[in-house]
Ligand SMILES: Nc1nc2c(c(=O)[nH]1)N[C@@H](CN(C=O)c1ccc(C(=O)N[C@@H](CCC(=O)O)C(=O)O)cc1)CN2
């Protein structure tokens with residue numbers, strides 16, 4: 454990992470990637486330097502969406518922000534995932550995102566509702582600097598994969614094929630949502646009257662789990678003498 458600080462008492466440096474409202478980012482902001490997440494500071498919030506409310510949350514908390522948009526890359530190539538040129542554009546986007554992140558020498562990267570699949574053009578340089586990447590995912594490990602998991606869990610509950618779902622914080626690897634789990638929590642869907650009910654229940658649990666998972670991941674770094 455990039456040498457981010459030369460004394461062990463230096464707070465752990467966290468970079469957060471978002472795409473939306475940022476309620477989980479807010480949970481991290483609120484927890485920094487409390488017993489829930491001691492000796493931690495968010496050094497930058499990066500969003501792939503300019504209108505992400507999470508950018509405003511970071512501004513209010515006087516945290517550096519960057520909007521890293523995909524559009525300039527899409528303009529160079531049609532948005533057609535089969536098109537090898539589009540894959541090139543995605544990789545160019547990811548490579549520049551990695552440079553953006555590494556410039557701050559974070560100790561850890563947290564994906565908190567970041568809705569882009571990260572290619573090895575991002576993963577390799579960040580992992581090469583020994584900086585772990587963790588992600589909040591609204592499903593138990595190996596259950597539901599990708600975007601839209603809360604709705605899929607709700608649809609299966611309504612179809613009578615599922616009673617529970619869950620959330621997890623996991624390490625990010627190339628295979629989406631299959632990285633080693635750090636912490637996870639099963640959540641009953643029983644009693645929810647609508648998808649909105651389930652989303653509210655899940656978000657409430659997520660706000661605690663993202664702080665807990667980040668604290669565990671930082672503690673692992675400390676045990677290996679990396680912060
Ligand atoms: N290589 C990895 N990248 C990411 C992971 C991961 O585990 N490995 N976790 C995600 C977050 N995520 C689920 O937790 C997730 C986010 C988005 C998608 C997805 O299918 N996105 C589409 C649409 C993007 C868009 O156009 O807005 C895409 O990227 O094509 C799946 C999973 C963070 N990244």
Ligand SMILES: NCC(=O)N[C@@H]1O[C@H](COP(=O)([O-])[O-])[C@@H](O)[C@H]1O
Pocket residue numbers: 471472473474475476477478507565566567568589590591599600601602656659
């Ligand atoms: N596959 C990733 C995924 O679905 N992530 C989900 O995005 C939301 C972000 O909310 P927020 O912007 O309010 O923190 C969260 O519910 C998180 O589980």
